[in-house]
Amino acid sequence: MIKVREVEFDDLKPVFQLGHHLFRASAFPILYRNWDEYEILDRFMSDSQFCLLAEDENGELAGFIIGSVIKKPKSSWTYGYINWMGVNEKFQGMGIGKKLYNSLIRRFKRNGANMLMADTSPKNMDALKFFRKRGFNKEENHVYLFKNLKG
Ligand SMILES: CC(C)(COP(=O)(O)OP(=O)(O)OC[C@H]1O[C@@H](n2cnc3c(N)ncnc32)[C@H](O)[C@@H]1OP(=O)(O)O)[C@@H](O)C(=O)NCCC(=O)NCCS
DSSP, X not given: OOEEEEOOGGGHHHHHHHHHHHSXXXXXXXXXXXXXXXXXXXXXXXXXXXXXEEEXXXXXXXXXXXXXXXXXXTOSOEEEEEEEXXXXXXXXXXXXXXXXXXXXXXXXXXXXXXXXXXXXXXXXXXXXXXXXXXXXOOOOOOOOOOOOOOO
């Protein structure tokens, strides 16, 4: 039986470690580069109601989802932004991502969100399939550019 609940302070380390494992540098360099302890700590400190995890009956961490609500000044849009999500490989394909997603969306709606936003690497076919199945369709490409300032 999988339970979804809010992340607590003691969960930050295991959640960070699961993300660190899932967003492997070789597969998703951009995701990997942007994922660090401060990223999750920042999200947790700003609004912990949008930091959720799923665990099994033994308390094993199965997955997490981290979001934020962004209210644009002078706009009628309030965005529910899915910053990060990940499900331990062992638990993938069992509906846990969907469960986490649905819990977060309920919280977004309660907080006035009327538009959803998510991003991932264009090579991340699992995540793209997941989001497309959830009805995300207005896709835009985004290019990251890097320049080494050392030396
Ligand atoms: C994307 C991810 C979160 C999906 O989690 P999950 O728990 O495996 O997904 P679920 O079991 O809830 O599947 C939900 C739906 O997505 C589909 N789906 C999930 N993974 C899929 C895959 N690898 N191939 C095809 N479809 C997939 C399922 O078929 C299911 O479809 P349904 O709505 O018709 O039932 C998971 O694959 C993951 O953690 N990936 C690595 C981290 C990552 O890429 N995160 C996203 C970017 S931050």
